[in-house]
């Protein structure tokens with residue numbers, strides 16, 4: 001008997017269907033390649049008679065109205081995930097990491113749901129400003145903020161700047177000194193709140209490009225070298241800066257809390273050292289984001305409540321051991337809130353069968369988007385899943401690869417998936433888990449027009465970000481007369 005997966009998929013365990021050669025070790029051939037794996041999709045996703053609906057909207061209808069490809073954003077799912085983090089981490093400040101996906105609509109939802117916001121560029125800060133987000137709930141990140149960006153952040157009154165280099169501390173100290181000396185910094189503001197981003201020396205279990213706590217990378221001040229303590233001293237000594245605490249972010253798409261544990265231990269040890277060496281009890285600590293989500297059946301993420309209890313017990317245990325009071329804690333989830341709340345719908349243009357070694361056949365399904373709307377597969381070798389969204393199929397599963405339309409062999413959206421063997425031009429294919437780092441990292445490669453983000457809720461659609469037009473492409477081409 002196959003083992004029943006909670007998703008409703010029957011995972012072949014050898015008795016029924018062996019794993020087919022040509023696919024990765026974790027990919028199991030489903031009994032029904034048309035079935036949804038609910039854990040990968042926005043919560044309101046359903047499939048009836050082969051037609052995928054999100055937020056009560058059948059995707060073929062959405063495509064008729066808004067075109068293809070399109071990112072589909074489930075508002076209820078986004079809000080539910082945001083409020084789940086807020087409630088599970090009730091004694092923390094939860095900063096949504098805007099780099100995952102940001103637009104004024106989402107910023108308004110965050111304000112309504114009571115979350116704070118992490119931005120990492122002048123552009124992201126501008127979105128927060130445009131949406132009227134309370135600036136005291138904004139944290140400003142970046143390893144190379146410009147003076148203009150720092151001036152803007154200070155002028156707007158952001159709640160905290162997370163400093164990342166000695167040059168930045170010098171610039172920020174310089175920038176804020178006259179304001180303090182004059183005793184005013186605009187509407188009733190004291191010194192600027194500062195957190196010091198530290199590198200805990202942790203090798204996080206994730207792709208090398210998205211791990212950020214090992215020593216040999218660009219972010220943060222090393223704890224081991226003593227730079228982090230020196231940075232704390234300099235911030236403390238600057239009259240225009242208010243030392244809030246230490247910040248640590250170990251990387252992204254992490255499932256194993258052992259990395260957080262080691263980082264928390266090292267950060268808290270430094271926190272205790274600061275008390276002894278400088279005589280300052282810093283009020284806060286930020287443990288960053290990075291909580292993983294399910295892109296395929298191989299991923300098994302924890303719920304926010306589970307994460308909260310694990311992280312909190314690690315911190316409380318360490319504080320007890322060090323004899324310090326638990327500082328005010330904050331976290332910065334991005335992917336875990338917006339990632340599963342979106343999917344991308346594409347239209348199939350061509351289908352090609354390619355014979356591999358050993359008699360294996362791979363079906364290449366070309367869609368009307370690709371690496372310009374999802375660069376993660378090419379950049380991080382990321383795995384995704386897919387399903388046919390527009391019709392039922394009784395066809396046998398075929399080992400398939402969903403590829404884009406760009407002039408690049410690495411233009412792959414979904415490396416390995418079983419799709420029904422009769423996929424044909426005109427079918428809609430949907431890819432779950434595309435809310436984080438897809439639209440926000442999208443490009444105009446090959447002069448592709450970036451797809452719209454279409455909100456769905458209670459059977460209705462609305463445009464969150466419109467589709468780009470050729471006029472948008474030519475807007476920056478000053479040679480156009």
Ligand SMILES: Cc1ncc(COP(=O)(O)O)c(C=O)c1O
Pocket residue numbers: 097099100118141249251252253288289290291332333334335336436
């Ligand atoms: C400083 C910081 N905070 C938060 C995040 C959000 O990470 P994630 O989207 O994986 O939760 C990132 C991105 O990795 C980051 O660099």
Ligand SMILES: N[C@@H](CCCC[NH3+])C(=O)O
Pocket residue numbers: 099210252253376380436437
């Ligand atoms: N962009 C990365 C995450 C790193 C983001 C910020 N530090 C991803 O798609 O997984």
